[in-house]
Amino acid sequence: MNNNKYHYQCTNCNTQFNESEVTYLCPNCNKSNSPILPPKGVLKTIYNYQKLINEKTSFSKLKQNIFLDLLPINSLESLPNLKIGNTPLYSIDKINNSKLNFNLFLKDDSQNPTYSFKDRASAIVSAYAKEKGFNTIVTASTGNAGSSLAGICAAQNQKAIIIVPESAPIAKLTQILMYGATIIPVKGTYDDAFDLSIKSTEEFGWYNRNTAFNPLTIEGKKTVAFELFEQINFTVPDRIFVPVGDGVIISGVYKGFEDLLKLQIIDHMPIIVAVQAKKSNNLVRNIENSEFEKELSSTIADSISVDIPRNFFMAKQYLEKYNGEHISISDEEIITASQILSTNTGLFAEPAAAAAFAGLLAYKSKNKLSDNSNNIVLLTGSGLKDLKAVNSLLNIPEAIDPTINNLKDLLP
Numbered sequence: 001m002n003n004n005k006y007h008y009q010c011t012n013c014n015t016q017f018n019e020s021e022v023t024y025l026c027p028n029c030n031k032s033n034s035p036i037l038p039p040k041g042v043l044k045t046i047y048n049y050q051k052l053i054n055e056k057t058s059f060s061k062l063k064q065n066i067f068l069d070l071l072p073i074n075s076l077e078s079l080p081n082l083k084i085g086n087t088p089l090y091s092i093d094k095i096n097n098s099k100l101n102f103n104l105f106l107k108d109d110s111q112n113p114t115y116s117f118k119d120r121a122s123a124i125v126s127a128y129a130k131e132k133g134f135n136t137i138v139t140a141s142t143g144n145a146g147s148s149l150a151g152i153c154a155a156q157n158q159k160a161i162i163i164v165p166e167s168a169p170i171a172k173l174t175q176i177l178m179y180g181a182t183i184i185p186v187k188g189t190y191d192d193a194f195d196l197s198i199k200s201t202e203e204f205g206w207y208n209r210n211t212a213f214n215p216l217t218i219e220g221k222k223t224v225a226f227e228l229f230e231q232i233n234f235t236v237p238d239r240i241f242v243p244v245g246d247g248v249i250i251s252g253v254y255k256g257f258e259d260l261l262k263l264q265i266i267d268h269m270p271i272i273v274a275v276q277a278k279k280s281n282n283l284v285r286n287i288e289n290s291e292f293e294k295e296l297s298s299t300i301a302d303s304i305s306v307d308i309p310r311n312f313f314m315a316k317q318y319l320e321k322y323n324g325e326h327i328s329i330s331d332e333e334i335i336t337a338s339q340i341l342s343t344n345t346g347l348f349a350e351p352a353a354a355a356a357f358a359g360l361l362a363y364k365s366k367n368k369l370s371d372n373s374n375n376i377v378l379l380t381g382s383g384l385k386d387l388k389a390v391n392s393l394l395n396i397p398e399a400i401d402p403t404i405n406n407l408k409d410l411l412p
């Protein structure tokens with residue numbers, strides 16, 4: 001097993017598999033999975049860290065090769081010819097004209113080709129499919145993953161089949177169709193879409209991108225950690241605020257830093273703060289429970305609105321192992337944070353990303369961020385993807401006759 005570039009390890013039973021042995025969930029754990037509980041058997045991708053250490057692999061050496069040594073693909077040429085990742089990190093020193101006592105950085109992942117963080121995962125999945133000869137990729141999605149896969153497949157000349165619950169936001173559906181993917185709306189929830197996508201994988205032999213089912217989505221998402229490490233001058237941030245729905249993005253951020261830890265490039269892990277919406281906090285609310293209890297989610301932040309977090313066990317393990325923290329945010333706080341973010345920074349983020357920023361604001365108001373500490377908020381997607389969510393903030397004046405006096409009346 002050690003001669004291969006990587007192998008898989010089951011999150012729950014720790015069984016190791018060669019890459020050729022298994023594609024999705026651990027077959028042992030999957031046997032006892034039930035549709036009403038988070039699935040067991042999500043696989044973690046393990047590289048040959050000792051070999052890389054023996055070869056004196058440094059961060060700059062990894063970067064020279066665009067981190068190919070830590071990616072589950074053979075060639076960088078398999079990746080789409082689009083700018084994926086390498087998104088900006090903005091430093092903000094004031095909020096509402098008051099100077100911050102800590103350093104605040106915003107990682108703007110809306111600057112990916114389809115305007116969301118999900119492109120990091122779609123790119124790796126698409127490249128892997130290309131290397132393995134799959135021409136059709138299917139995914140279940142509430143929106144962002146589907147629009148991302150559709151865009152990446154358009155760039156790669158692959159066929160994308162996107163199965164969505166009929167309630168998905170119109171901007172995301174529009175993107176999927178404009179990229180030329182096949183869209184399959186289903187009556188029911190994301191879980192119903194998920195089940196149909198797996199049946200279609202079995203029936204037609206398509207490659208499946210489902211998040212926390214396909215282990216490579218985590219490998220794509222982890223690349224943000226490498227960028228953050230470099231962008232704050234090759235140091236480990238003190239805290240990273242991450243929006244959490246099914247637990248895959250947060251596991252990706254952890255995995256990236258864990259890879260660096262295992263390679264002895266860093267000597268400790270950042271504190272990661274899992275931010276969930278109060279009306280969809282099935283992941284953080286269950287961390288300490290012995291039995292998983294589901295509450296129906298109803299937050300305005302559609303991309304983190306999840307009843308059964310698909311990557312519950314891995315996210316829980318990471319949060320416990322590396323002293324992660326968590327916080328739940330009300331929808332009102334999300335909307336307020338969205339406005340504070342936009343008006344102070346010029347970054348209009350989707351509600352899920354605004355939730356992460358709201359998490360930071362909550363920590364700030366409780367003075368939980370120490371002087372000069374480095375804090376990052378992960379902005380996972382563009383606000384243009386879900387305009388309905390901020391409707392309550394909008395007050396567009398009625399049209400005026402175009403005179404200066406009328407204009408004066410409208411000035412604040």
Ligand SMILES: [Zn+2]
Pocket residue numbers: 010011012013014015026027028029030040041
């Ligand atoms: Zn297992």
